[in-house]
Amino acid sequence: MTESWLDIPTESDFSLINIPFGIITYAGASAPRVAVAIGDKALDLAIFSASKGFLGLPAIQPYLHVFHEPTLNAFAALGRPVHRQVREYLQKVFTKNGPYRQLLEDNKELRNTSLTDLTAVQTYLPMHIGDYTDFYVGKHHAYNVGVLFRGPANALQPNYTHLPVGYHGRASSVVVSGTPVRRPWGQILNADKAPIYSPSKRLDIELELGAFVCKGNRLGAPVSLTKAEDYLFGYVLLNDWSARDVQAWEYVPLGPFNAKNFASTISAWVVLADALEPFRAEGIPNESETQSYLKSDVKKAMFDIDLEVSLQPNGAPSGTVISRSNGCNLLWSFPQMLTHHTVGGCPMNVGDLLGSGTISGPDSGTEGSLLELTNGGCKPFDIAGVKRTFLEDGDEVVLRGWCKDSTGQRLGFGECRGQILEAWENGVAPE
Amino acid sequence: MTESWLDIPTESDFSLINIPFGIITYAGASAPRVAVAIGDKALDLAIFSASKGFLGLPAIQPYLHVFHEPTLNAFAALGRPVHRQVREYLQKVFTKNGPYRQLLEDNKELRNTSLTDLTAVQTYLPMHIGDYTDFYVGKHHAYNVGVLFRGPANALQPNYTHLPVGYHGRASSVVVSGTPVRRPWGQILNADKAPIYSPSKRLDIELELGAFVCKGNRLGAPVSLTKAEDYLFGYVLLNDWSARDVQAWEYVPLGPFNAKNFASTISAWVVLADALEPFRAEGIPNESETQSYLKSDVKKAMFDIDLEVSLQPNGAPSGTVISRSNGCNLLWSFPQMLTHHTVGGCPMNVGDLLGSGTISGPDSGTEGSLLELTNGGCKPFDIAGVKRTFLEDGDEVVLRGWCKDSTGQRLGFGECRGQILEAWENGVAPE
Incomplete structure (x- = not known):
């Protein structure tokens, strides 16, 4: 283990093996x-x-x-x-x-x-983000959510194991760790299944990894999987805040929109792709035949990053870890996401952000969203003496992620933090 | 009618009443x-x-x-x-x-x-586009497409008349009129319903209007409908090229992705919002009760813009008009789209682009996409001595749009033009 002349605390995310x-x-x-x-x-x-x-x-x-x-x-x-x-x-x-x-x-x-x-x-936001794309390649998350909505037999959509499912997100609403998140108003269905205009009552988190792009491709020129690593600058934690009630009403047939575009928080320090090389690990095996353009010989295409979600309920003295997951819980790698993104010729630009989608593990206690953790909001959990299903005003969420090498040095992402502010009265922000 | 010292041809889109x-x-x-x-x-x-x-x-x-x-x-x-x-x-x-x-x-x-x-x-592309959002507020289009997929009884989704349905598009793939469009490769289902990697065989157009944003709002601060007009700079024609076969396979549950992000073409000249003021007209009446934040006293919230799609098949000497529609065929206005977009606090930036979604009319011959025009690809049409369902290599599409005032002066958008280039062999672009 190489030593630094700087006094680096053992528990620091930013040891000599990191340099974010x-x-x-x-x-x-x-x-x-x-x-x-x-x-x-x-x-x-x-x-x-x-x-x-x-x-x-x-x-x-x-x-x-x-x-x-x-x-x-x-x-x-x-x-x-x-x-x-x-x-x-x-x-x-x-x-x-x-x-x-x-x-x-x-x-x-x-x-x-x-x-x-x-x-x-x-x-500050480390990069100027031209376009932000969020994928959905956390298979356990997709399965868990699918079970909630369609039952276990049809949990995953037919396309799920054939391509990295993703959608275009809103670049302008990506904010840096520490930025408060205002509870959004929107259209939701009330108990009678009639739409109303209301602050979201099912405000959720999504534990994700994000990757920044460092190279562009021309319109019409796909990036092959063998070259995709050259396009990946580094990684951050990403909390894709989600208003589940807004999402449920709006998302058919074109996908999530206002449910996601009020804020997405990323950690402030970009961990370079090279720094993560020693922590390569295998992802979730894919039982489907992979199309030629997504086929890879790279066995270890994910990263063994420990991930956790900490929630500090309004009024509590400190946060409590409510979920632990790992960066391996992905079906497709970031190079595969990037290659799929460009397969039709979509141009990438330096600063584009790719999100993994929610990274849940296979077991209880490893869910990357409150939706999963509470079984669709049906099972509240106890935390710091209070009950929670979705987020309340004042709640603060911190995502953390780190790897450890054989000498015990940590390579971490720092915090991805955000606190929920109460919705504006009548939906109107002061001037 | 005011005269210019410049010799402005009668059929010019750019008369004295325009100034784009x-x-x-x-x-x-x-x-x-x-x-x-x-x-x-x-x-x-x-x-x-x-x-x-x-x-x-x-x-x-x-x-x-x-x-x-x-x-x-x-x-x-x-x-x-x-x-x-x-x-x-x-x-x-x-x-x-x-x-x-x-x-x-x-x-x-x-x-x-x-x-x-x-x-x-x-x-050139007239604006640097931070984020691009495409709505779906052409009600006849949504109905026509719904009939094709779900039959007339369930053609429109339950949310359709309650909010301007939209999704985040890909800003980096918006190109200016005249830019050739490479036929995209992607995943599609073959006749056996197995996914294959192939050039799209159902390449389509979408006849749309686009609006550019000229004012930003802070994260968390919605833009009220009474102020939304101040945020709208001007309008262009928009052809949201679509790979229908890619779309059909990929779009559940998060919406269109590679089916749309290979190119979206806009006309080069931005017609200022003020120039369109004399051409205000009523849109499609909405039978549903409108939520308070989307309610407007403005009767004439759309624009009476004649729209047409011209197709010049590969080898034909000139284009033939295959569809005629009008800018009134919208259920929600651009101010309503912008207000809905920001209702949860999503920040707009100067240069953001909002698309209307495909603008089809209610009648045969007014369809804004080939999908509708050919009844889902089942009914080819004759043009210039050949048959067409979807676009063939070499086909050129031109969208046009114009208003005419009582003196006969035209206010037009110029062309929104694009020609289809053949797919790359094996999906690989030359270096």
Whole structure:
């Protein structure tokens, strides 16, 4: 295990094996800029690069401007080989008595100006998202929901095991961890099955992984599965908040719309695809014959990421874990999702976000949504001395995800947090 | 009827009552810039504004930079009152012996440098589109398609008359008129009802209107119906190309995805919302009680726009009109669509595109898609000596739309054109 000269707490998501990228501001640095998280610090790469921090990496010299951008798009667009070089270089910079010790470890002034406590930084949406697509490849989730609506015999739709089912989401409503979520108004059916205009009463979460795209393809030019990894920049946690009552009424025949477009929260730090390589794992086996364009020799196409959902009910002193799942619980990999997305020629752009869909496990206690956890809202659960089915005003949800290597170092995603605010009175927001 | 000093052909879509905005380049002007179309000319507003063309409109002086932008977003963001002023000002500039005759009519040099034949300009996507949403509010279309799939008794879904049904589309695949459309590969069911990987065999069109958004709302802050008009910049024709066989297999339960995201074509010139004001008309009456947030006192919420679909089969010398419809054939207005879109707090941004959904009329010959025109592909029609059900390679489709005022002046949209290219061999695009 390589040691850092920085004091990295054992339980930190941001150990030396991680080096995730994000966008920050802090006191005295009001223009959003690129940073990496390390232990309980953020390294400001705008300052670091301007102070010759990348002196040991000649290849990045022509591109140092990317670290002064307010999103990661320009950095992402440099491509996977550059991300790899920059991450490995920064790992060396943070390594105790490493080859670049003079740059930061032995440079007290730059340490002081470029490193800031994570608790003192404000994070932002890490990328400008052109298009956001949400898939539905968490098979246990699809099955659980199918059972609720159609019974076990017809739980999965006929297409489910043949293609990564997905839909276009709303890019403008993707927000960064910490952004409060206003309970949405919408049309729902009341007890008499007549539609009414009302705040949602069945506000739910969805535990997902998101992947950011770092390469574009032309309109009309599909991305083959063998090349799809080159298009994947990195990963975040994604909470696809869902108004189940709005969804039930609106979704036939064109899919979810207002039920999902009021907010989708992502974690602030993008874990690079390369950082997850050591944690590859097999996903859910697919019993159906796979079409040629989706066929892969890669056995381990998912990631062994422990996932959990914590809920802090309004008034409770702290959160309680209500579900634990794992990133392996997917039927299709992100490369397969991307390839399927482009099979007809749909163009991807740098900054596009792909969601996995809800990642539930096969067992009780591993559900990625309250809909499943409460059997469609029929079985409330006890938490912190109160009952819950769906979310109440003031409830706060935190998603967490992490991998651990053999030496016990954590590679984590940080928090994906959001608190529910009460619906506006009469559906009208103050000016 | 006001006359122009420009020779505007009677059949021109771009008469003095129109003044639509677009983005152009032409020989000697290689940076995309803002223009208006007038008769068979384009007025380059970058050159016009730099040459003091807006001298008579002091209010626009601080914002002249918007005409040098490669999209209309910055101009749109100035708001409806500014669009109105600029359009009315340009109408006066083009008026014979008008108040600003010295600016262009009497200024031969500026006429020569700023006016270019439309045939000599290249047009571009007029706006940078953040999010694209496609609605489904053409009631006759929804009914026709429902009859094909479920029979007349259950043709419309229970929610249909209660809310503007819509789904999130793919912004990255919206292209400008003239862009060729590659036949998409995808998963479809073969005759044995087994999925295969194949080029689409049921490639279709959808005749739609699109509206561009010119004002944003905050996350969590719905836009009331009384204010929704302020958010609508202008209108275009929209052909939402659809692979019906891909759609039929993939769309349950999350809606259309690859069936629609390979291309959606819009006309190049944005007809300002103000220009359409004189053509307001009533839409399709709604027999259901309207929810309070969608209720409107505006009787004439649609536009009386004649619409037609022309198809030029591969090898035919010219196109043949295969369908005629009208912009009135909608159940919900664009302001209602926008208000419904934001009812839960979804943020709109300048440049977002809203599609109406297919606009079919109630009668034979008014269908907005080949699916309807051929009764689900069962009844081929004769055109230019050949038979057609769905589109063949080389077929070219042109949508047109126009209004006519009492003096016979046309306000039209120009063409929304696209030709089908053959599918890539084996689904692989050349590098």
